[in-house]
Amino acid sequence: MKQVELPAKSLTGGPVYPTDEPTGTPLVEMAGISIAFGGVPALADVSLRLFPGEVHALMGENGAGKSTMIKALTGVYPIDSGRVVLDGQERHFHSPADSQQAGISTVYQEVNLCTNLTVAENMMLGREPRRFGGIDRRGMNRAARAILERLGLDIDPASALGAHPIAVQQLVAIARAVSVDARVLILDEPTSSLDTDEVAKLFDVMRTLRERGVAIVFVSHFLDQVFEISDRMTVLRNGQLVGEVLTHETTQLDVVRMMIGRELEVLERLDREVSSASSTADADRPVLKALGVSRKGSLQAVDLSLYEGEVVGVAGLLGSGRTELARLLFGADVADTGELSVRDHRGRFRTPRQAIQRKIAFSSENRREDGVIEDLTVADNMLLALQAARGWLRPIPAAMRNKLVREYLEALDIRPADPNALMRTLSGGNQQKVLLARWLITQPEVLILDEPTRGIDIGAKAQIQQLVADLARRGLAVVFISAELEEVLRLSDRLVVMRDRRKVDELPNDDVKVSDILEIIAGSVRTEEPIHE
Amino acid sequence: MSEPARPANPLLRRLTGSPVVWPILAVAALIVVDLIANPDFLAVRMQDGHLYGNVVDIARNSAPVLLVALGMTLVIATRGIDLSVGAIAAIAGAVACVYIVNAPAQSAASTALQACVLAMAACVGLGLWNGFLVSVLGIQPIIATLVLMTAGRGIAMLITDAQITTVHNSSFEFLSSGFVLTLPFAILVALALFGLTGLLARRTALGMLIEAVGINPEASRLAGIRARTIVWTVYVFSALCAGLAGLMISANTSAADANSNGLWIELDAILAVVIGGTSLAGGRFSLTGTLVGALFIQTLRTTINSIGIPSEFNYLFKAIVVIAVCLIQSAKARALVGSLLRPRGKPQAVPA
Numbered sequence: 026m027k028q029v030e031l032p033a034k035s036l037t038g039g040p041v042y043p044t045d046e047p048t049g050t051p052l053v054e055m056a057g058i059s060i061a062f063g064g065v066p067a068l069a070d071v072s073l074r075l076f077p078g079e080v081h082a083l084m085g086e087n088g089a090g091k092s093t094m095i096k097a098l099t100g101v102y103p104i105d106s107g108r109v110v111l112d113g114q115e116r117h118f119h120s121p122a123d124s125q126q127a128g129i130s131t132v133y134q135e136v137n138l139c140t141n142l143t144v145a146e147n148m149m150l151g152r153e154p155r156r157f158g159g160i161d162r163r164g165m166n167r168a169a170r171a172i173l174e175r176l177g178l179d180i181d182p183a184s185a186l187g188a189h190p191i192a193v194q195q196l197v198a199i200a201r202a203v204s205v206d207a208r209v210l211i212l213d214e215p216t217s218s219l220d221t222d223e224v225a226k227l228f229d230v231m232r233t234l235r236e237r238g239v240a241i242v243f244v245s246h247f248l249d250q251v252f253e254i255s256d257r258m259t260v261l262r263n264g265q266l267v268g269e270v271l272t273h274e275t276t277q278l279d280v281v282r283m284m285i286g287r288e289l290e291v292l293e294r295l296d297r298e299v300s301s302a303s304s305t306a307d308a309d310r311p312v313l314k315a316l317g318v319s320r321k322g323s324l325q326a327v328d329l330s331l332y333e334g335e336v337v338g339v340a341g342l343l344g345s346g347r348t349e350l351a352r353l354l355f356g357a358d359v360a361d362t363g364e365l366s367v368r369d370h371r372g373r374f375r376t377p378r379q380a381i382q383r384k385i386a387f388s389s390e391n392r393r394e395d396g397v398i399e400d401l402t403v404a405d406n407m408l409l410a411l412q413a414a415r416g417w418l419r420p421i422p423a424a425m426r427n428k429l430v431r432e433y434l435e436a437l438d439i440r441p442a443d444p445n446a447l448m449r450t451l452s453g454g455n456q457q458k459v460l461l462a463r464w465l466i467t468q469p470e471v472l473i474l475d476e477p478t479r480g481i482d483i484g485a486k487a488q489i490q491q492l493v494a495d496l497a498r499r500g501l502a503v504v505f506i507s508a509e510l511e512e513v514l515r516l517s518d519r520l521v522v523m524r525d526r527r528k529v530d531e532l533p534n535d536d537v538k539v540s541d542i543l544e545i546i547a548g549s550v551r552t553e554e555p556i557h558e
Numbered sequence: 559m560s561e562p563a564r565p566a567n568p569l570l571r572r573l574t575g576s577p578v579v580w581p582i583l584a585v586a587a588l589i590v591v592d593l594i595a596n597p598d599f600l601a602v603r604m605q606d607g608h609l610y611g612n613v614v615d616i617a618r619n620s621a622p623v624l625l626v627a628l629g630m631t632l633v634i635a636t637r638g639i640d641l642s643v644g645a646i647a648a649i650a651g652a653v654a655c656v657y658i659v660n661a662p663a664q665s666a667a668s669t670a671l672q673a674c675v676l677a678m679a680a681c682v683g684l685g686l687w688n689g690f691l692v693s694v695l696g697i698q699p700i701i702a703t704l705v706l707m708t709a710g711r712g713i714a715m716l717i718t719d720a721q722i723t724t725v726h727n728s729s730f731e732f733l734s735s736g737f738v739l740t741l742p743f744a745i746l747v748a749l750a751l752f753g754l755t756g757l758l759a760r761r762t763a764l765g766m767l768i769e770a771v772g773i774n775p776e777a778s779r780l781a782g783i784r785a786r787t788i789v790w791t792v793y794v795f796s797a798l799c800a801g802l803a804g805l806m807i808s809a810n811t812s813a814a815d816a817n818s819n820g821l822w823i824e825l826d827a828i829l830a831v832v833i834g835g836t837s838l839a840g841g842r843f844s845l846t847g848t849l850v851g852a853l854f855i856q857t858l859r860t861t862i863n864s865i866g867i868p869s870e871f872n873y874l875f876k877a878i879v880v881i882a883v884c885l886i887q888s889a890k891a892r893a894l895v896g897s898l899l900r901p902r903g904k905p906q907a908v909p910a
Contacts, residue, residue, distance in 0.1 A: 355780075357780055377781075378782045378783075382782075387780065394777070395780050398769075398777055400769070400841050405766055409781045412763045412766065412767065413767065413782040413783040415763070417762050419763070420761070
């Protein structure tokens with residue numbers, strides 16, 4: 026591993042600014058923006074400058090404040106303090122309609138158009154050309170075609186929007202956004218559901234708009250894309266401004282450091298709790314073996330073997346494919362290609378139930394949406410997976426039920442230790458423990474944990490980390506996914522690094538440092554070429 | 559000080575905390591009104607070994623709504639709704655009556671039994687259809703069951719040739735007007751199904767799995783629950799309940815009327831479920847609540863008759879009472895009323 030020099034600027038206190046100031050004045054200047062929700066600050070003194078004819082990337086991990094910043098600009102959220110200046114004039118937008126009037130258009134991740142209308146109808150919605158008191162369809166199609174052509178798009182305006190793939194719908198949304206004389210165009214994760222060719226087309230349109238002097242805000246989790254298209258970027262972390270940099274003056278590694286921004290030297294001193302000696306990996310017989318497992322638009326083909334008693338840590342930024350990998354292994358999403366071998370089973374899982382029958386357990390990163398049943402009791406939540414496996418005709422006998430629940434309430438130190446408490450009344454950490462209990466009760470051989478420690482307090486976090494180490498010692502194969510690299514390094518015997526929806530590296534955790542992983546995530550070192558392309 | 563004052567007595571507090579207490583109080587209030595109008599309202603007399611009286615009538619007449627509402631409770635618990643129950647009731651009645659009329663031995667008990675079995679089999683088919691639309695094709699329940707709600711009466715009409723088919727079979731009539739152990743048979747059938755549903759829901763794991771699917775379908779799927787099978791089963795069960803109610807209604811008039819059998823019963827059933835405290839958003843359900851809800855609806859109907867409200871005000875009166883009950887059930891509305899009634903400037907002492 027190549028040792029990388031730390032960029033001193035990203036670790037010092039104040040925000041960073043590029044050395045060469047552009048000659049022009051910014052079209053939009055947001056200065057000292059602060060917003061708090063119910064006393065909790067979401068943005069603290071954040072500034073953003075948008076210049077005409079530039080693509081400006083807004084960077085940051087999940088929860089860094091990117092969306093809040095966009096919503097502050099477009100008038101969705103009221104601003105507590107700070108000011109928004111457009112064209113040298115201070116403005117107060119009270120609604121998205123206000124900001125749109127002023128020439129700020131937004132295209133969100135999900136296309137907010139009507140799939141049952143035609144392309145032209147969608148583009149001209151609310152300002153249709155009229156003729157003899159009715160809508161002038163021919164005129165509307167003509168106007169739409171003109172707009173599309175100016176963007177270099179060959180789309181039939183009379184075709185139904187729903188007949189086109191998502192990528193084209195996204196382009197139509199952009200065409201609609203800029204056709205209302207937008208001077209600022211905000212693209213929030215526009216590429217998350219597009220494939221490579223589609224992204225190229227989107228970038229063509231973005232370049233066209235840039236030449237026409239539009240200021241574009243680009244939000245994306247894909248570092249390669251950001252570096253390809255953007256001219257300038259602003260990095261946020263925990264609601265604060267880390268700095269503004271010019272893309273050609275920085276590297277992917279620097280940006281990742283700015284986004285994650287922990288005191289690297291301190292982290293690197295943390296030793297792994299689990300020594301790799303504890304691994305009793307039987308190299309001949311993996312518990313689970315995935316060969317070329319992929320799914321269009323979410324994960325490129327991945328090979329992965331899991332062994333008894335081993336913790337495999339998965340590192341990667343949000344959207345790198347780490348969650349997608351876990352979901353494919355469990356059958357939560359169905360893989361398009363590839364094969365899974367688990368015990369006697371070969372093939373792909375169509376449902377989670379099939380995976381559970383083969384002793385695989387999966388705890389999702391979305392505790393609320395995919396995990397807890399809020400209005401059921403702690404006991405019911407704990408026994409849900411076991412009961413589902415037994416079927417409704419064979420209820421768990423009361424004695425066994427009480428024994429299991431009591432055992433796990435105590436073993437995992439769940440509070441309150443009341444089996445009849447409603448799940449919604451528990452704290453996040455205790456809910457997470459109940460979900461872990463739900464899976465441990467099914468006695469799995471493979472345990473896939475996606476962000477098991479996110480959003481829970483330090484005490485519970487340490488307990489869960491300890492539990493993962495103990496479980497592996499008892500012979501479970503564990504997949505541990507976390508955005509916190511030091512946590513992954515501390516627990517894992519082997520590391521898998523994901524970037525841009527594919528596995529880019531796999532390495533044993535021998536003295537690996539956070540900076541090594543960051544380097545691989547940022548793509549400055551590629552030790553293993555992906556096998557499947 | 560916006561919290562409503564809580565009774566200090568723990569028993570009383572537990573009672574007022576239970577969702578069933580409000581519909582029970584509503585039924586009691588209606589009976590008080592009836593007693594004022596007619597002091598002998600609660601009188602029950604024995605005649606030929608059979609019990610008669612207003613209370614018995616209320617129980618018997620609420621049987622069809624209760625049956626439909628039991629199935630509806632489980633459907634609603636899965637975040638669904640079944641609008642087709644009235645039409646299914648009509649089809650069940652039509653199938654049974656047409657079979658009896660065309661049977662060689664029209665008045666034999668075996669004919670009545672075969673007719674009922676055939677009608678229930680038809681209902682299983684209809685329930686499978688509803689369940690298929692909802693659980694396999696993923697059509698919204700309100701739309702999916704609307705199909706059969708409208709088409710179902712047409713099917714019933716095709717079966718009866720658009721005639722009111724009248725039958726003469728004492729065994730079939732027994733379903734509605736017979737007595738067993740001094741009580742009307744219809745009451746016993748409804749109570750038996752109530753007990754059976756309770757056993758199914760609470761003695762097996764079905765109730766818990768239904769609630770899990772209703773509260774969080776995605777989490778349930780990831781926990782390995784066969785949500786599709788459960789949802790499908792629930793619609794079949796609902797159709798069976800509706801069919802049984804349809805047979806009872808037909809037996810009451812000894813006739814199958816495709817147009818009026820079970821008309822609007824889906825609305826009464828949904829109302830019974832809601833009054834019983836089961837949320838239309840799905841999740842936790844209460845079968846006891848549904849039982850009380852069905853009794854409430856029938857008591858209200860009887861009350862309207864017994865206190866002599868002019869027929870043109872029937873629906874209006876019913877609506878007002880129902881709105882009142884729903885408001886009483888809402889904790890928010892209770893708190894609002896409480897804060898309005900409380901004298902201003904003098905904060906009430908709240909027990910710690």
